[in-house]
Amino acid sequence: MNDQPSLSELRAFAAIVGHRSFRKAADELGMSPSTLSHIMRHLEASLGVRLLHRTTRSLSPTEAGDRLMARLQTVLRDLDGALAEATTFAAQPSGRLRINAGEAGARILLAQVVPEFMKRYSDVELDLVTEGRLVDIVAEGFDAGVRLGESVPQDMVAVRFGGDARFIAVAAPSYLKGRKTPVTPDDLRHHACIRIRMPSGKPYRWEFERHGQEIVIDVPGHLTLDHPGLIVRAAAAGLGIAYVVERSAQPYLDRGELVILLDDWCPTIPGLFLYYPGHRHVPPALRAFIDLMKTVT
Structure with missing residues (x-):
């Protein structure tokens, strides 16, 4: 080891590993990716070991980088806590x-x-x-x-x-016209439902509860969306039954563009x-x- 790494270099390394991206880490630290890359080269040179695997498409820590990061997280967390505690003496x-x-x-x-x-x-x-x-x-x-x-x-x-919050099933009157209104969650299997894609990519299963009975359904449907606002709009347009937070649907419910289904199966939650x-x-x-x-x- 030729010289001792600086705190700013170690924070830069932690940011890169945390984001798995030079660009995102540079944005967090308020510097250019090229400057951050230069800092990392200097850090690796000072330690005499490679810390990151870098390709044009991916970035990951080496074994040495993993071990350094495991220790560094605790050190930086404790340091941030000490500094934050010191700032409690500030007026604002x-x-x-x-x-x-x-x-x-x-x-x-x-x-x-x-x-x-x-x-x-x-x-x-x-x-x-x-x-x-x-x-x-x-x-x-x-x-x-x-x-x-x-x-x-x-x-x-x-x-x-x-x-409190409540997830509710909703549909537009235009969708329900000529169709049998669902009375139990199982009835949703015979309807067009607007499915929800989770950030992981998996479909979200709808959850209902009444008198202690819980039902979880992987609903059918030809439309899948991942944004609550778009899901509510799609339901209001008559494209199917949606499962949303009541707060997000309230303006449409107030205007009569949506109605609540399975009301007694949709309890409030913290x-x-x-x-x-x-x-x-x-x-x-x-x-x-x-x-x-x-x-x-």
């Missing part, structure tokens, strides 16, 4: 707050929390990332995540907001939660965000 929260959320959660936060938060804490840079896939918020550098309670990892601290790691210090900006969220949602 500052720095960057990264939150990963699904679209529904982001919409609620943008409507009810974010405007007041930005007004109160102008020194905080809020980075709200919306995507369908459930990510490891620690590995990918987020301070918190937002998902339905059933999707929150058990080792996280979770704070509920936004009230809604959205903001969650964060419980084993490290909570950054002041995240604490301020949570405190405000509790009061306005």
Whole structure:
């Protein structure tokens, strides 16, 4: 080893492995991919070992890179916690707050929390990332995540907001005209359903419950979509029966463009939660965000 790696080089390496992409890591770190590539060459040279397998189509850590990353995650996490704890002595929260959320959660936060938060804490840079896939918020550098309670990892601290949620089956009156309205979930097997594709690529199976009886159905259908807004619109256009969060369908229900089916098979469930790691210090900006969220949602 010729010289000691710098903290910035180690953070750059962690970002690259976390994203499996030079471009995405460079975007996170606020530098060009070429600069990041130069940093990695210098790091590998200083350690005297190759850390990454790089091709034109893929990027992955070597065995040495895997071992370094396993140790480095804990070190950087502890360092970030120590630095965050030191900032609690500042008069106002500052720095960057990264939150990963699904679209529904982001919409609620943008409507009810974010405007007041930005007004109160102008020194905080809020980075709200919306995507369908459930990510490891620690590995990918987020301070918190937002998902339905059933999707929150058990080792996280979770704070509920936004009230209860309910998934409902809906259809347009034009679709139901001339067809037998489903009375039980099994009746959906004889209808055209708008299927839901999960971020993993697998179809989502519809879940119903009544009086303790649970039914899970892989519904039939010739149309598959992966965006809740498009699914609701497709149902309103008479293309089939959809299974959506009631909140997203409410405007169409109010206008009579959709009606609820199997109402007694669609109970409410605990809604959205903001969650964060419980084993490290909570950054002041995240604490301020949570405190405000509790009061306005």
